[in-house]
Amino acid sequence: xxxxxxxxxxxxxxSKESLEQLNSIFVEKKYKKKDKIASFGEVPTNFFVxxxxxxRSYVTDEKGKEFIRALYVPLRAVGAFSSLITKKPTETVxxxxxxxxxxxxxxxxxxxxxxxxxxxANLYNVILERLFVRMEKRIFELSLLDAKQRxxxxxxxxxxxxxxxxxxxxxxxxxxxxxxLSRIRKELYK
Amino acid sequence: xxxxxxxxxxxxxxSKESLEQLNSIFVEKKYKKKDKIASFGEVPTNFFVxxxxxxRSYVTDEKGKEFIRALYVPLRAVGAFSSLITKKPTETVxxxxxxxxxxxxxxxxxxxxxxxxxxxANLYNVILERLFVRMEKRIFELSLLDAKQRxxxxxxxxxxxxxxxxxxxxxxxxxxxxxxLSRIRKELYK
DNA sequence: TATAGATGTTAACCTATGTTAATAGAATTG
DNA sequence: CAATTCTATTAACATAGGTTAACATCTATA
Numbered sequence: 001x002x003x004x005x006x007x008x009x010x011x012x013x014x015s016k017e018s019l020e021q022l023n024s025i026f027v028e029k030k031y032k033k034k035d036k037i038a039s040f041g042e043v044p045t046n047f048f049v050x051x052x053x054x055x056r057s058y059v060t061d062e063k064g065k066e067f068i069r070a071l072y073v074p075l076r077a078v079g080a081f082s083s084l085i086t087k088k089p090t091e092t093v094x095x096x097x098x099x100x101x102x103x104x105x106x107x108x109x110x111x112x113x114x115x116x117x118x119x120x121a122n123l124y125n126v127i128l129e130r131l132f133v134r135m136e137k138r139i140f141e142l143s144l145l146d147a148k149q150r151x152x153x154x155x156x157x158x159x160x161x162x163x164x165x166x167x168x169x170x171x172x173x174x175x176x177x178x179x180x181l182s183r184i185r186k187e188l189y190k
Numbered sequence: 191x192x193x194x195x196x197x198x199x200x201x202x203x204x205s206k207e208s209l210e211q212l213n214s215i216f217v218e219k220k221y222k223k224k225d226k227i228a229s230f231g232e233v234p235t236n237f238f239v240x241x242x243x244x245x246r247s248y249v250t251d252e253k254g255k256e257f258i259r260a261l262y263v264p265l266r267a268v269g270a271f272s273s274l275i276t277k278k279p280t281e282t283v284x285x286x287x288x289x290x291x292x293x294x295x296x297x298x299x300x301x302x303x304x305x306x307x308x309x310x311a312n313l314y315n316v317i318l319e320r321l322f323v324r325m326e327k328r329i330f331e332l333s334l335l336d337a338k339q340r341x342x343x344x345x346x347x348x349x350x351x352x353x354x355x356x357x358x359x360x361x362x363x364x365x366x367x368x369x370x371l372s373r374i375r376k377e378l379y380k
Numbered sequence: 381t382a383t384a385g386a387t388g389t390t391a392a393c394c395t396a397t398g399t400t401a402a403t404a405g406a407a408t409t410g
Numbered sequence: 411c412a413a414t415t416c417t418a419t420t421a422a423c424a425t426a427g428g429t430t431a432a433c434a435t436c437t438a439t440a
Contacts, residue, residue: 059330061334069330082322086323115308116308121308122304124315125314125318128322129318132271132321132325136272137272138329139325142329142332142333143259144251166417175333179420181418183397185418336427358386366426367428368389369389369390369429370426371388372390373390381439383439385439389434390432391431393430394427394429395427395428396427397425399424400421401421402420404417405416405419406418408415409412410413410414
């Protein structure tokens with residue numbers, strides 16, 4: 001329990017009762033590298049809090065090429081929120097880039113509790129707010145910065161990134177080809 | 191009152207009491223083309239619901255060049271939410287591209303009510319959820335589509351857009367120069 | 381209505397990034 | 411440890427989109 005409590009209190013302090021309700025919908029679970037936590041075309045039912053490891057989200061084009069849209073580090077809320085919200089099948093896949101430990105939450109039960117438990121409604125607000133702020137930053141990044149600046153920004157955000165995941169995943173997150181990332185690195189470190 | 195009620199019930203049905211609380215924090219207000227509803231560097235205190243007209247948000251680079259990041263049409267929630275949430279000065283400016291009517295809401299009072307009124311907490315959830323879904327779509331758009339496809343998508347979203355705002359604003363929203371948009375249009379309509 | 385400013389188009393040229401393919405070293409597995 | 415597969419680099423070439431500038435309309439207002 002300790003772990004769940006300390007993890008979630010990072011977001012929003014909760015009463016005992018709320019924590020008990022959370023307990024009833026969250027389960028801690030270990031995943032292996034490459035395990036999917038949300039698959040293409042499914043209507044997801046869970047959301048997650050990442051305890052350790054790195055998770056990515058990506059979409060796939062007609063030719064099967066993958067585009068990583070987000071990288072998640074510990075304590076971030078993870079999940080196909082757009083699909084949880086709209087109840088439509090997700091086009092975004094979420095999987096583990098390393099072995100991971102996640103808190104798995106039942107979204108429907110959560111929303112059920114949030115209807116009457118205002119602490120949980122407000123915790124959900126806080127999570128959505130954080131996701132929102134992060135997303136807005138990502139939009140600025142993608143539209144205002146060139147690939148070199150996006151690369152430097154990612155390295156500031158996760159300095160160990162290059163030891164954690166292969167370069168072609170980083171390139172995909174930056175929205176460039178591995179070839180272009182290689183050029184950028186050459187230019188930077190020459 | 192009718193107007194406020196019908197506008198907000200588009201989002202989430204509310205009890206009389208909640209509507210009264212909302213009434214106490216919302217004011218309907220008319221704005222002229224070019225009026226700002228959130229200015230660079232200020233910590234905003236209001237959020238808005240657009241009743242009529244078109245609002246844009248934009249950021250400015252070191253050289254003073256403007257980048258439109260979002261366009262808002264009637265019934266959308268508008269505001270510098272990232273700054274409202276983080277309480278940090280906004281780098282995004284919001285202004286009216288046409289004469290507009292907006293519901294102006296006091297964010298702090300709203301949050302105050304939402305602490306104890308679960309309907310308002312849940313309405314805020316719904317607003318954040320919608321903003322989130324819209325934002326995620328925008329990220330896919332900016333990173334997966336080329337300028338021509340983004341242009342076609344915008345025209346599907348707001349078919350009258352070309353009669354409402356000048357082409358260079360459209361180009362800015364699409365993240366290309368007016369020159370490039372002109373090329374795209376030539377190519378499409380030849 | 382004459383003039384200045386705002387808007388859109390086009391051309392010429394430049395740059396960032398994509399595509400493909402060859403190569404080589406690193407990592408994984410039989 | 412040999413063979414295979416993965417990953418990163420590099421080169422050659424192609425393309426989308428940026429920059430600048432000239433020009434043509436259009437619009438507003440003095």
